[in-house]
Structures are given as structure tokens and as C-alpha cells.
Amino acid sequence: MSEKPKVATTSLCGCFGCHMSVLDIDERILQLVELIEFSRSPINDIKRFPGRCAIGLIEGGCCNEENVHVLRDFREHCDILISVGECARTGGIPALRNGIPLQECLDEAYLKGPTVYNPSGKVPDSDEIPLLLNRVHPAHEVVKIDYHLGGCPPSADTIWAALVALLTNKPVELPYDLIKYD
Amino acid sequence: MTSLNTIEPKVEERHVEATNGTRRVVIEPVTRVEGHGKVVIHLDEKGEVSQARLHIVEFRGFERFVQGRPYWEVPVLVQRLCGICPVSHHLAAAKAMDMVIGVDKLTPTAEKMRRLMHYGQTYQSHALHFFHLASPDLLFGFDADVAVRNVIGVAAAHPELAVQGVMMRKFGQEVIKATAGKKIHGTGAIPGGINKNLSIAERDVFLKDIEQQMTWARGALKVAMDYTVANLEKLAPFGTFESNHAGLVAPDGAMDLYDGGLRAIDADGNIIFDHMAPAKYAEFLAEEVRPWSYMKFPFIRSIGPENGWYRVGPLSRVNVCNRIDTPEAEEARKVFMAVTQNKPNHITMAYHWARMIELLHSAEKIVELLHDPDLQGSDLMAKGEFRGEGMAIIEAPRGSLFHHYRVDENDQVTMANLIVSTTSNNEPMNRAVSSVAKTYLSGKTITEGLLNHIEVAIRAYDPCLSCATHALGQMPLVVDLVDHEGNVLDHKAKG
Numbered sequence: 098m099s100e101k102p103k104v105a106t107t108s109l110c111g112c113f114g115c116h117m118s119v120l121d122i123d124e125r126i127l128q129l130v131e132l133i134e135f136s137r138s139p140i141n142d143i144k145r146f147p148g149r150c151a152i153g154l155i156e157g158g159c160c161n162e163e164n165v166h167v168l169r170d171f172r173e174h175c176d177i178l179i180s181v182g183e184c185a186r187t188g189g190i191p192a193l194r195n196g197i198p199l200q201e202c203l204d205e206a207y208l209k210g211p212t213v214y215n216p217s218g219k220v221p222d223s224d225e226i227p228l229l230l231n232r233v234h235p236a237h238e239v240v241k242i243d244y245h246l247g248g249c250p251p252s253a254d255t256i257w258a259a260l261v262a263l264l265t266n267k268p269v270e271l272p273y274d275l276i277k278y279d
Numbered sequence: 280m281t282s283l284n285t286i287e288p289k290v291e292e293r294h295v296e297a298t299n300g301t302r303r304v305v306i307e308p309v310t311r312v313e314g315h316g317k318v319v320i321h322l323d324e325k326g327e328v329s330q331a332r333l334h335i336v337e338f339r340g341f342e343r344f345v346q347g348r349p350y351w352e353v354p355v356l357v358q359r360l361c362g363i364c365p366v367s368h369h370l371a372a373a374k375a376m377d378m379v380i381g382v383d384k385l386t387p388t389a390e391k392m393r394r395l396m397h398y399g400q401t402y403q404s405h406a407l408h409f410f411h412l413a414s415p416d417l418l419f420g421f422d423a424d425v426a427v428r429n430v431i432g433v434a435a436a437h438p439e440l441a442v443q444g445v446m447m448r449k450f451g452q453e454v455i456k457a458t459a460g461k462k463i464h465g466t467g468a469i470p471g472g473i474n475k476n477l478s479i480a481e482r483d484v485f486l487k488d489i490e491q492q493m494t495w496a497r498g499a500l501k502v503a504m505d506y507t508v509a510n511l512e513k514l515a516p517f518g519t520f521e522s523n524h525a526g527l528v529a530p531d532g533a534m535d536l537y538d539g540g541l542r543a544i545d546a547d548g549n550i551i552f553d554h555m556a557p558a559k560y561a562e563f564l565a566e567e568v569r570p571w572s573y574m575k576f577p578f579i580r581s582i583g584p585e586n587g588w589y590r591v592g593p594l595s596r597v598n599v600c601n602r603i604d605t606p607e608a609e610e611a612r613k614v615f616m617a618v619t620q621n622k623p624n625h626i627t628m629a630y631h632w633a634r635m636i637e638l639l640h641s642a643e644k645i646v647e648l649l650h651d652p653d654l655q656g657s658d659l660m661a662k663g664e665f666r667g668e669g670m671a672i673i674e675a676p677r678g679s680l681f682h683h684y685r686v687d688e689n690d691q692v693t694m695a696n697l698i699v700s701t702t703s704n705n706e707p708m709n710r711a712v713s714s715v716a717k718t719y720l721s722g723k724t725i726t727e728g729l730l731n732h733i734e735v736a737i738r739a740y741d742p743c744l745s746c747a748t749h750a751l752g753q754m755p756l757v758v759d760l761v762d763h764e765g766n767v768l769d770h771k772a773k774g
Contacts, residue, residue, distance in 0.1 A: 110339065113313045114362020114463045120411065121462055123449045124442065130431050140411065141429035142310045142731065160339065163315075165286050190359040193344040202340030207568045210342065210696040211561040211683065212577075214584060215568040223571040225319055225334045228281040239283065250362065250463050279461070 102151035102264060105136040107171060109164040110191050110233060111157025114250045115182040116140070119154070121253035129257075132264050146174040152263060153178045154256075155242070158188040159234045163227040172240035177263060179244040181256065185236045186245050192233040199231055244269060248278045300324035304720075306730050309333075309737060311412040311429070313363045314744020318733055320716050326723070331716035333709050333737065335574035335744060345695045350376055350686045353695075354468055357682070360699070361743055363407065365464050366400035366455060367675035367700075370537070371682040374671035376470035378558075379686050381663025388656035389472035395648045396458035396467060397537050397673070402496075402641040403451025404676035405593075405634050408741045409499060410444025413631060416735045417506050422728025440502070443495045447638075450485075450492050454645065457481045472660035482649055489646055496635075496642040500611055503635040507628065511618075514628040516718075518711035518736035521546035521625050522588070523579065524595035525703070527674050530554070532601035534640070536674040542599045543579060543589060548623045551579060557670040560681050566698060577703045588706035591678025592740060593633035598623040605647070608640035627711050630739045675700045677743050701742045711736040 108116055116139065122129065136150045137143040153175030159165050172178060183189040194202050207213065207220040236242050244263075246255055255275040262269045302322040309316035321330040341360060348356060354372040358365035370393055377385065385393070415428045418437060427436070434441035452462040457477060459465025467473055507514060525543040529535040532542075540554030541563075555563055566575035567584045578587030589595070597616070603609040615632060618624060624633075648654060670683045678700030685694040715736045719729055 108314070112359050112362040112365075114359070114365065117362045117407075117463055120407070120448070121452060123445055126445065127434060127442075130434070135429075135431060139308065139310050139312075141431070142425050142734075144308060144310060159283070162281060162286050165283065190356065191339045194340040197340070197343055199340075202343040203338070205343035205346075206338070206340065207575075210566075211694075212564055212566045212696060212698060213568065213575075214565040214578075217568075217570075219568075219570060221568065221570050221573050223334075225317065225332075225571055226573060229338055231282045234283055249359070253462075279464075279466070 101132065101134045103136040103148070104133045104138075104152045104154065104260075105146065105150045105171065105175060106138040106140070106154040107156065107167055108139060109155065109157030109168060109185070109236070110160035111182065111184040111189070113139075113156070115154075115156035115185075118182075118250035118253050119256055122257050123253070125257060129260070132261075146170065148174075150175045151177065152260070154181050155179065155185045155236050156181050157184045158192065158236060159230060159239055160191055161227040161229045165230075165239055168236060168239050177243045178236075178240065179246060179259065180236045180242045181246050182251055183247065183249045185242075186247060188233040188235045189249065192235075195232040199229060247276060251275075301329075302326075304725055304730070306733060309734055309744075311415070311734070312738055312742050312744060313361070314742070316737065316742070316744050318712055318737075320720060320733075322720075327721045328713075328716045331713045331720075331733070332571065333705075333712050335572045335705075338573045342695045342697060345684075345692050348692050349690050350379055350684065350692055351470055351690070353684065353692060354470070355464070355466055357695075357697070358464055360697075362463055363743055364400060364404050364675050364677065366396055366459065367673055367680050368682070369459065369465065370397055370468055371671050371673045371675075371680050372684075373468035373470060374538075374557075374673065375669035375682045375684050377661075378669030378671065379666055379684060380470050381666050382471045382661045383663065385472055385661055386656070386658040387653040388476055389659055389661070391648055391651060391653050392458050392473045392476060393468055394537050395477070395645065395654065396455055396465075398641040398644045398648070399451045399454025399458065401451075401536060401676050402492075402638060402645065403448045403455065405638040405641070406444055406447035406451060406499070408676075409503065409631065409634060409638070410441065410447070412741075413738050414440070414444070416731070416738065417631070421732050421735050422726070425727060428731070443498065447492060447495055447499070450488060451641075454485065457485070469660075471662060474659065476656060476659065477654040479655060482654065485645070485649055489642070489649065493639075493642050493646070496639045497607070500632075500635040500639050503632045504611075504614070507632045508618075515626050518627040518715045518739070519625055520627075520707075520710050520714060522590050522707060522710075523551060523582075524598045524623060525589045525591055525679055526596035526599040527672060527679060528554070528600050529604070533604045534596055534600035534602070536596075536637075536641075538673070541672055541679060544599050544623060546623060546625065548598075551581070557672045557681070560670055560672065560683070560698075561696075564681075564698065566702065572705070574702055574705050576705050577698055578706075589703060590707045591700055591703040592630060592676075593637050594624060594626075594630045595678065596674060597633045597636060603636070603640055605640050605643035607643055608636050611636045611639060627707075627736055627739045630741070634741070675743075677701055677741050678703055699743070701740070701744065704740045704742065708737055708740050708742060711739070
């Protein structure tokens with residue numbers, strides 16, 4: 098059992114859609130667990146790296162300091178890191194806020210909306226919630242990324258083909274069908 | 280706010296004990312939920328829980344950055360809030376934009392295609408939550424070994440159940456693909472209608488599979504019901520409290536997941552308001568901002584922030600409706616309501632049972648729609664007079680979802696306000712966390728298994744934390760233990 102390569106996954110500033118696309122491999126998930134063992138991932142309760150991993154799948158870019166800590170931790174523990182999907186690759190939709198001062202985004206959400214009730218007139222700020230970054234960063238601006246899978250999300254077949262190639266020591270050569278998006 | 284190059288390496292606080300004997304425990308990240316959450320528990324010097332909170336730690340800023348985008352882009356843009364229930368946001372935005380462009384009634388083909396998409400998503404989302412995320416707690420116990428307490432462990436111990444879960448989710452995803460064009464983040468709904476119908480070939484593939492799906496859906500409902508009834512004594516008080524409930528109902532009071540008016544009831548089942556039109560939502564509801572969470576706290580205005588909070592989702596929908604308009608789910612609803620003598624059911628863990636009633640309801644609705652020739656119609660779009668403002672409510676798998684937009688004469692969005700399902704369950708989840716922490720952690724040596732009890736209560740709500748943090752953030756689950764002066768005593772991250 099323990100000699101199976103380990104795969105860890107995380108969702109940073111993403112929507113979980115790339116994790117859902119991993120689950121869209123459907124019944125092949127049973128084949129996958131013959132090939133690998135899952136390390137830390139939001140789909141189980143392993144919350145810290147118990148040891149080294151062969152592959153880390155990164156969904157989402159970095160929008161707060163917590164994302165940066167988690168991503169650096171993944172780089173430290175994984176031999177190969179893959180940016181899965183547009184948010185990890187480019188910042189994606191959340192990076193639409195990069196052209197807007199962060200304070201304006203906060204004011205819109207916590208001071209202005211037609212249903213906001215905020216007698217103190219302050220935006221959330223506490224030691225318990227992480228600091229937001231001024232802009233959303235793609236994963237490779239923070240750590241070295243070895244492979245990029247495009248798409249919003251990349252299809253289950255794309256993720257499957259890339260994982261199987263890496264796990265069986267074959268070159269990752271994806272046909273056009275798997276790398277064309279919407 | 281901060282920038283990338285100023286971030287110092289994180290010093291992990293796990294168990295922190297202050298000199299005065301108080302402690303702070305942290306669960307981070309909360310796992311087997313969608314998104315990022317963190318729980319912080321404060322213990323006093325006697326080891327009693329003095330405070331326990333669920334913090335949402337992510338923020339993304341959708342309401343601001345959607346401004347300036349063309350209105351027709353919004354249904355495909357805002358669904359990127361959430362990869363588990365993108366269809367909810369896709370359809371809520373499309374419905375609001377229908378109103379913006381003055382379309383009050385869709386063509387039958389468009390409305391039924393959207394409904395089919397929605398029931399497909401409710402089916403896959405409920406199957407995903409029950410089998411992939413929650414079932415390990417129910418099958419193995421709340422404090423089972425971390426190594427098996429996940430879907431892979433379920434596949435090893437109960438292979439048939441795991442395969443059913445996978446195949447049910449797959450069916451729902453295929454329905455979404457046939458109606459929206461893609462399994463995740465599709466493009467089917469457009470302001471005023473839909474961009475495709477269902478071909479006979481697509482329909483026939485589903486018809487071949489639907490009987491098997493119905494059988495599995497009945498089986499899933501039985502698993503949830505039997506589990507709840509057999510363990511009622513333990514589950515009834517687990518993270519439970521009385522509350523108001525809200526959900527959409529059709530004009531005759533039947534459950535309707537796609538459209539209708541909002542009904543809210545109090546803890547005894549008395550109606551607070553009924554058939555509220557989406558356009559009036561801001562007169563009835565408000566959201567309180569609290570400094571310690573990026574997720575707001577919605578409440579009913581007429582009652583106020585203190586007591587006006589309410590629950591949403593499967594439990595609330597079954598509580599508020601008069602009936603369900605499909606026969607098998609209606610039978611199941613009656614059995615469910617009999618447990619509480621037809622009064623509202625407030626049991627947090629009963630969410631799972633209610634969710635499986637809706638799973639069966641969705642399967643029945645899919646059967647109904649597949650036999651409707653309107654799905655092969657070619658009249659896909661309706662037109663109207665531009666109004667510039669639109670509001671919509673839809674029942675997402677996790678509860679009532681509100682979208683509101685204003686659009687200017689250049690077709691650009693000028694204002695967006697979203698109240699997502701999980702946000703309405705913010706106060707309820709915090710109450711559940713606090714109740715479980717006080718019952719199970721006070722005076723105890725804190726173990727991983729005990730901490731998982733807190734996550735079990737959160738998972739009952741099937742929170743979607745990415746949705747909830749559309750505004751700007753992200754939510755990992757951490758339990759922090761803090762003393763009465765606010766010093767961090769203990770930080771427990773599981774695993």
C-alpha cells in the first residue's frame with residue numbers, strides 16, 4: 098500500500114469546479130486509487146502533509162496570505178506541482194478585481210449593497226481572518242509550477258490523461274481535443 | 280490588505296495554552312465541505328467552552344467586479360462563484376436578466392429546459408454531498424479513523440454504495456451537459472431563454488438509465504431515513520436549536536425549486552411572510568456585517584438582527600411547503616413530518632434525510648420532463664421591453680439564492696447584490712458549532728475525533744463556502760482555542 102505514489106490537492110482562490118472535474122472521472126476514481134493514494138485534500142480529513150507527495154494539484158490562484166502559505170507548503174512537499182484550471186494559471190475570474198482597488202470591493206460588499214446592515218460602518222477585520230492580497234496572483238507567480246492544465250475547468254478526460262501519463266512515466270502529450278476550451 | 284512579497288512564513292499554532300490556564304483550539308481547514316472554513320474554540324481555565332465560531336476566511340469581490348460587464352455575460356460569469364452548484368448561479372442570473380430585458384414569461388421549451396438543468400444539478404449535488412462528503416461520518420462514526428473516514432474508505436468497505444453514489448452524480452452531470460452544454464460552467468441559459476433544446480437521441484439515453492436511477496434514489500433515501508430513525512436519540516439534540524425557516528413555494532404552496540414566492544415560517548410553523556415576490560426581497564431581508572467573518576449574517580427585517588435569522592436548504596424547504604408535487608417524494612415528506620407531529624423539524628442532522636427526499640423528488644421531476652415533448656420544441660427565446668433592473672430567487676441545492684442587478688442603457692451592469700444560500704445558514708451553522716462544542720468538548724481532552732463532531736454539524740448544512748465568499752474571501756476549517764481575554768490558547772488543525 099504505502100509504496101503507491103501520493104497525490105495531494107488543494108483549492109486556493111477557486112470555486113471548487115476543478116475538484117468537481119476531478120470527480121467527473123466518475124467510475125475511473127476506483128482505478129485511480131489503485132494507482133495512487135490521496136494525501137491531504139479537501140475530499141478527505143488529512144489537513145497537513147503526513148509526508149512527501151509525488152504530485153500536487155493546485156486549483157485557484159492566491160487572493161490572501163493563507164493561499165500563499167498553503168501553496169508554498171505544497172511546493173515544499175510535492176515533487177511535481179500542476180496548476181489545474183484558469184484560476185491557478187492566470188488568476189481567472191477572481192483576478193477581475195485586479196483592476197479595481199481592493200477597498201472598493203470591500204466597500205461594495207460590506208457597506209453599500211441594498212441589503213447591508215452595518216451600524217459600525219466597518220468592513221470585517223479580525224486576527225482570525227487572513228489578510229487579503231492587493232491583487233490575485235496565478236500560482237506560478239508564487240512558486241515554481243511544473244505543468245499547466247487549461248480550461249474552466251479542464252475536462253475530466255484532460256485531468257485523467259495528464260495524471261495517468263505522469264504516474265506511468267510517459268510524456269504528457271494531450272491531443273487537441275483535450276486542450277481546447279469552451 | 281497586503282502584497283505578496285511582505286508575507287512572512289507562517290508559524291503554525293496548534294495547541295496553545297495561556298499562562299492563566301485558558302486555551303484556544305483551531306480546526307483548519309474544515310474538510311469535506313466545499314470551500315474554506317475555520318473554527319476557533321475558546322476554553323476557560325476550567326476547560327469549559329466559552330466561545331466557538333465558524334470563520335469564513337475568503338473574499339473575492341464579485342459584486343464589485345461584475346460592474347461594467349455586459350448583462351448577457353453575467354450568467355456565465357457569476358456561476359464561477361461555485362463549481363459544485365454553478366447551475367444555481369447560472370439560472371438565478373439568467374432569471375434576473377430575464378426581468379432586466381422585460382421577459383416575464385419564457386417559452387415552454389426554455390422554461391422546461393432550464394428546469395431539467397436545475398433538477399439535474401440538484402440530483403448530482405445532493406448525491407455528491409451524501410455519498411462523497413457526508414456518508415463516511417454516518418457509516419463509520421463521527422470519530423472513526425481519519426484514514427478510512429473518506430469516500431475512498433467508503434469504496435473499500437461498501438463498494439456498491441460508493442459506485443451508486445458515483446453513478447448518480449454522473450447521471451446528474453450528464454443531464455447538465457445535455458441542457459447547459461458542459462458539466463461545469465455551461466452556457467445554456469441566456470437572458471430571455473435557452474440556447475438549445477433536448478434532442479431525441481439525448482433524451483433516449485436518459486430514458487434508458489432513469490429507472491435504475493429511480494431505484495438508487497429510493498435506496499439512498501432509505502439509507503438516510505433508516506440511519507436517522509435508528510439513531511434519533513443521539514441525533515435529535517446534536518447541534519439542534521429552534522429557528523425560523525425559509526424556502527420558495529409555488530402559488531398553491533407546493534415545493535418548487537426553480538421558481539415561486541418566498542415563504543418564511545417561525546419555529547412553531549406560523550407564517551411570517553408568504554409568496555414574497557423576488558423584486559421585494561430587499562424590503563424583507565437584510566444582512567448584518569460582523570467583524571470576524573467575511574460572510575454576512577442575513578435576517579428578516581421585521582424581526583430584526585437579534586432573532587430574525589433563519590435557516591434555508593432541504594430541511595427548511597420540507598418544513599415550509601404544504602406538499603411535494605411528485606408522489607414518492609410526497610409520501611416520504613409525510614413520513615418525515617410525522618417524526619415531529621407535523622410541526623417544523625429543527626434537527627440539524629435531519630438535513631440529510633430531507634436532502635434525500637429532494638434527491639428522489641428531482642429524479643421524479645426528471646422522469647416527468649423527459650416525457651414532455653416541449654423539450655424538443657424549437658421556440659427558445661422570448662423578447663420584452665428593457666427595464667434595467669432585475670431580481671430573482673432560486674432554490675439552490677443548499678437553499679434560497681438571491682440575485683439582483685441593475686443595468687444601464689449601454690447594457691453594462693451598474694449594481695449587483697447576491698445573497699447566497701450558505702450565507703443564510705451562517706448564524707445557524709455558528710449555533711450548531713457552539714452547541715456541539717459545548718456538549719462534546721467542555722472539560723475534555725480534545726482529540727481529532729471530538730473535533731470531527733464539530734465538522735459533522737457543519738457538514739449537515741452542506742455549506743458552499745466558495746459561494747459564501749463570493750464577496751471576497753476563502754474559508755478553511757480550523758479550531759482555535761482562545762481564553763476569555765482573547766489570547767490564543769490552542770490551535771488544533773486536524774490530520
